[in-house]
Amino acid sequence: MSLNRIPMPDGLRAAAERGAVDAAPTKDAATIVVVRDGVDGIEAYLMRRQTSMKFAAGFYVFPGGGVQADDYDADIPWVGPGVDVWATRWRCEVGLAGALVVAAVRETFEETGVLLAGPDADTVLSDTSTPELEQARDDLEEGRIGFGDFLTDRGLVLRADLLGAWAHWITPSFEPRRYDTRFFVAALPHGQRVGTISREADRASWMPLGQVLAAIEAGDATMMPPTIATCTEVAQHSADSVVAASTGREFSTIEPRLVEIDGGLFLETYLGESS
Numbered sequence: 718m719s720l721n722r723i724p725m726p727d728g729l730r731a732a733a734e735r736g737a738v739d740a741a742p743t744k745d746a747a748t749i750v751v752v753r754d755g756v757d758g759i760e761a762y763l764m765r766r767q768t769s770m771k772f773a774a775g776f777y778v779f780p781g782g783g784v785q786a787d788d789y790d791a792d793i794p795w796v797g798p799g800v801d802v803w804a805t806r807w808r809c810e811v812g813l814a815g816a817l818v819v820a821a822v823r824e825t826f827e828e829t830g831v832l833l834a835g836p837d838a839d840t841v842l843s844d845t846s847t848p849e850l851e852q853a854r855d856d857l858e859e860g861r862i863g864f865g866d867f868l869t870d871r872g873l874v875l876r877a878d879l880l881g882a883w884a885h886w887i888t889p890s891f892e893p894r895r896y897d898t899r900f901f902v903a904a905l906p907h908g909q910r911v912g913t914i915s916r917e918a919d920r921a922s923w924m925p926l927g928q929v930l931a932a933i934e935a936g937d938a939t940m941m942p943p944t945i946a947t948c949t950e951v952a953q954h955s956a957d958s959v960v961a962a963s964t965g966r967e968f969s970t971i972e973p974r975l976v977e978i979d980g981g982l983f984l985e986t987y988l989g990e991s992s
Contacts, residue, residue: 740890743897745813747821748781750883750947751831753905754956757925761948762829762911764921777929777940779947780831782824783896788816793865796838797878806882807899808970818877821901823864827857829921830912833880833903834873841876843908851912879903881963883951886943887972900947902963904956926952942973942986 751762763777789812804814826832830850835841856862868875881902888895914921926948932938933945940948954962973986 741893741895743887743895745784745817745820746782746896746898747784747817747824747901748779748898749821749825749833749880749901749903750779750951750959751825751829751903751905752951752956752959753923755923755925758927759952759955759959760923760925761929761951762831762905762921763924763929764828764914765919775939776944777938778944779900780825780828781821781898782828784813784816784820785823787863787865788819788823790819790863790865791815793819794868794874795877796874797876797880799877803877803882807885817899818880818901819864819875821880821899822875823857825903827854830854831905831909833876833906834868835876836872837874838876838878841879841906841909842873843906845909846912854912879906879960881960881966882968883963883966884943884947884968885970887970889973898943900943902951902959904960943971946986 753760761779763779765775765777793815795815795818800811800815800818803818804811807814807817809817822833826845830845832842832845832850853862853867857864857867867873882899883902884900885898886900887897911921911923929938929948930945930952933940951959971986
């Protein structure tokens, strides 16, 4: 493992300076790095969160969100690696593992219109831009329908084989809102395109990861440390290879800790393979 110290992002500085007497509990969450190949290399779909948001305001993020109660529905139609496989990959109990996969696919559909599902184990929807599916995105986000009913009513199955497990990060203890987040990777299905922008974002687009990282270095964009680290790692692959690269990939659970060096605040992490 290698020690990595990251200068404190401005968006986290106030909470870091204030500190926390008791660390807030974490909420399980899932996110997907959706990628495609572009003329300037591999691209990821990134959204900039509204400045009014209570967590990561103004930061560029991947699609995703918190696990909901109905994500634990065992009857959700599913093909691909089973929940026991995901439990091993995420080092968690089986029920949570299944809910994480469902939350990742559901949240990505709600926020982008990209749907990792199809009529069977060999097919994925090629067009998710119909008015019916756009309405379904709103209905899911507002809780008017459940994801399992959404799939079943349309004769669809969740394609867990299109996902890969990539990273696991926990929000630092000084943050008042904390998440225990698993990072998935997936390639944009052929024929699909992103839909209307999420209400949580004020900007969203496909971004070449090399350019994104340069913008972060120059101070022209802001990301959480997990997003930066994931972009750096995924940038070494192509959209065609990233899910395969996740197979057998070893990663540790990372919870950055606050350190002060010469009067400056840093987030310190150990990056590398899990034991």
